[in-house]
Amino acid sequence: MPDPIPKRTGYEGPLQRIDDCTWRIPKESRPGMRVDGLIFADDRLIDLVKSDRAAEQVANVAFLPGIQQASLAMPDIHWGYGFCIGGVCATDPAAGGVVSPGGVGYDINCGVRLVRTNLTLDDAAPHVTRLVDQLLQDVPVGVGQGGRYVYSPDELRGMMRQGVPWLAARGLATSDDVACAEAEGCIPDPMPELVSDRALARGADQCGTVGAGNHFIEVQVVDRIADERAAAAFGLHAGQICVLIHSGSRGLGYQVCDDALRALRDAPAKYGIPLPDRQLACAPLDSPEGRHYLGAMRAAANYAFCNRQLLMWQVREVFARVFDCPWESLGMTLLYDVAHNIAKMETHDVDGISKEVCVHRKGATRAFPAGHHDIPARYRDTGQPVIIPGDMGRASWVLVGGPRSLERSFGTTCHGAGRCLSRTAATKAAQGRSIAHELERAGVIARSRSRDGLAEEQPAAYKDVDVVVDVVHRAGLSSKVARLRPLGVIKG
Amino acid sequence: MHAIFEHTADLGIRVEAPSLEQAFADAGRGLFTVIAGDLGQIRTTTVESFEVAGTDPTWLLFDWVSELHAAFELRRMLFADFAVAIGATGLRATARGERYDPGRHRLAHEIKAITQHELDLHETAVGWEATLIVDI
Numbered sequence: 001m002p003d004p005i006p007k008r009t010g011y012e013g014p015l016q017r018i019d020d021c022t023w024r025i026p027k028e029s030r031p032g033m034r035v036d037g038l039i040f041a042d043d044r045l046i047d048l049v050k051s052d053r054a055a056e057q058v059a060n061v062a063f064l065p066g067i068q069q070a071s072l073a074m075p076d077i078h079w080g081y082g083f084c085i086g087g088v089c090a091t092d093p094a095a096g097g098v099v100s101p102g103g104v105g106y107d108i109n110c111g112v113r114l115v116r117t118n119l120t121l122d123d124a125a126p127h128v129t130r131l132v133d134q135l136l137q138d139v140p141v142g143v144g145q146g147g148r149y150v151y152s153p154d155e156l157r158g159m160m161r162q163g164v165p166w167l168a169a170r171g172l173a174t175s176d177d178v179a180c181a182e183a184e185g186c187i188p189d190p191m192p193e194l195v196s197d198r199a200l201a202r203g204a205d206q207c208g209t210v211g212a213g214n215h216f217i218e219v220q221v222v223d224r225i226a227d228e229r230a231a232a233a234f235g236l237h238a239g240q241i242c243v244l245i246h247s248g249s250r251g252l253g254y255q256v257c258d259d260a261l262r263a264l265r266d267a268p269a270k271y272g273i274p275l276p277d278r279q280l281a282c283a284p285l286d287s288p289e290g291r292h293y294l295g296a297m298r299a300a301a302n303y304a305f306c307n308r309q310l311l312m313w314q315v316r317e318v319f320a321r322v323f324d325c326p327w328e329s330l331g332m333t334l335l336y337d338v339a340h341n342i343a344k345m346e347t348h349d350v351d352g353i354s355k356e357v358c359v360h361r362k363g364a365t366r367a368f369p370a371g372h373h374d375i376p377a378r379y380r381d382t383g384q385p386v387i388i389p390g391d392m393g394r395a396s397w398v399l400v401g402g403p404r405s406l407e408r409s410f411g412t413t414c415h416g417a418g419r420c421l422s423r424t425a426a427t428k429a430a431q432g433r434s435i436a437h438e439l440e441r442a443g444v445i446a447r448s449r450s451r452d453g454l455a456e457e458q459p460a461a462y463k464d465v466d467v468v469v470d471v472v473h474r475a476g477l478s479s480k481v482a483r484l485r486p487l488g489v490i491k492g
Numbered sequence: 493m494h495a496i497f498e499h500t501a502d503l504g505i506r507v508e509a510p511s512l513e514q515a516f517a518d519a520g521r522g523l524f525t526v527i528a529g530d531l532g533q534i535r536t537t538t539v540e541s542f543e544v545a546g547t548d549p550t551w552l553l554f555d556w557v558s559e560l561h562a563a564f565e566l567r568r569m570l571f572a573d574f575a576v577a578i579g580a581t582g583l584r585a586t587a588r589g590e591r592y593d594p595g596r597h598r599l600a601h602e603i604k605a606i607t608q609h610e611l612d613l614h615e616t617a618v619g620w621e622a623t624l625i626v627d628i
Contacts (some may be wrong), residue, residue, distance in 0.1 A: 081609030211602055419501050450602075451598050
């Protein structure tokens with residue numbers, strides 16, 4: 001039998017403290033690094049950062065041609081493949097900058113959306129178990145679960161070309177739903193004609209399905225307001241019931257990434273790009289391979305927006321059934337939908353020069369400050385809402401884009417709590433325990449369709465989201481608005 | 493033989509086998525162990541044939557396991573038994589298993605993709621060793 005658990009190696013390279021929540025990997029520490037690595041973490045988190053090889057991946061990303069300022073990592077950083085989770089890098093096409101599918105990940109436009117209700121904790125508390133059971137019954141979740149929305153290749157291409165407005169035209173989204181999604185639910189310049197038949201086949205019955213892994217639908221209550229003004233602008237108040245939806249582009253997006261990595265196998269050699277990890281495969285932004293990936297990736301991103309929209313639509317129907325009234329009467333409006341696995345062309349000030357750069361966010365969330373033109377008009381004076389799922393036992397957060405995010409992180413903040421236990425370690429830690437019963441005793445009704453889903457995703461498998469959020473708040477990347485506590489969750 | 497090893501958010505499959513063909517077969521068993529949790533719940537009542545082209549053994553392994561993954565994603569096939577023959581231009585294989593039955597199978601993981609991260613296949617003094625990491 002092969003050794004099942006190889007000795008886990010941590011990061012032993014240089015990490016220099018810059019301030020109380022920023023650490024630097026100097027570019028001089030490894031030949032080939034074009035910029036420094038910068039990791040946002042405080043003393044509570046930095047030992048966790050060193051415990052796996054994520055920091056090495058931050059340094060690896062600094063090898064990419066055309067990278068600007070620094071290879072960045074958010075405090076929810078952990079070991080990924082190619083890029084770390086929590087990684088951010090911006091590349092300049094005018095400087096030979098590349099696009100790397102590994103900088104987006106397989107789950108293109110994995111993201112979250114938060115749905116408000118006009119229900120209070122008192123209204124919802126007696127119904128939480130029924131709500132969760134009904135969600136589990138009515139919303140497809142888990143491995144191998146297709147959905148009730150099945151689309152032909154032509155319909156999928158139309159969806160990917162138009163994003164959420166395509167659903168609105170079919171009565172499955174409101175104009176308000178469109179207005180409250182990042183990029184209004186449609187990343188411009190998608191090229192759905194470049195999405196492979198295999199990707200279309202994988203996505204045919206998966207739009208409107210949660211999936212598995214760390215994806216979920218969670219009923220929450222706002223338990224603390226940190227910024228009254230921003231909370232009011234976002235329509236949040238203490239004691240309010242909300243629903244958090246976390247999913248992405250499902251099999252369609254995974255296949256688009258897989259196809260791109262195959263197509264790019266030889267691109268680094270063709271373009272003379274030395275890489276320390278083959279999972280960083282990339283091509284110049286201004287190359288046929290780079291343009292092909294960007295076009296297909298944007299199409300998959302639009303599918304992901306539609307997936308979360310259809311999930312929200314089904315959640316609304318479940319609430320309407322359980323509370324026996326139309327969802328509109330329950331005030332079930334979308335606060336915001338935000339991507340946390342994506343590459344986007346954005347204009348940023350780099351060393352005093354305004355440039356259009358390709359910002360890769362892999363497990364990182366856009367967090368534009370007040371006044372930015374890409375924020376929906378209703379939030380522009382406040383700043384972009386940022387939604388941070390934590391774990392199913394403790395909390396999640398709503399933040400607002402911070403004043404220093406543009407100068408420090410290309411307008412980016414963290415995306416979650418970040419794992420601190422592997423799946424195998426979490427399962428081992430749960431042996432002899434019932435995570436569902438433990439959560440229920442703590443006031444959370446949790447249901448999962450997979451064998452070890454709750455064990456692998458138990459709260460102890462994640463860093464404390466309060467600590468992670470505290471770092472991005474102090475670093476000025478985003479500011480605390482409201483803390484939400486879980487009441488019930490369905491997992492894959 | 494195969495074993496599942498830990499990776500922070502994902503899972504890895506490590507294989508040790510006396511021959512290249514057996515390493516490929518064991519990698520298939522490793523893949524479906526990740527998906528199904530327990531191969532014992534898969535009945536080997538259906539046979540499917542696979543042909544995968546390639547000359548580089550490491551990429552051939554990657555493409556083979558990716559094809560098996562696609563068989564689950566596209567046709568909901570679960571396999572537990574494999575016979576693999578490798579030639580100069582690729583492989584031919586048969587896989588035995590059955591279609592996923594939600595009433596009888598309780599699956600363990602949804603695999604998004606087979607990653608190229610730390611992908612490895614090499615010959616040892618006693619056979620072949622392979623490492624694959626899958627994205628969960």
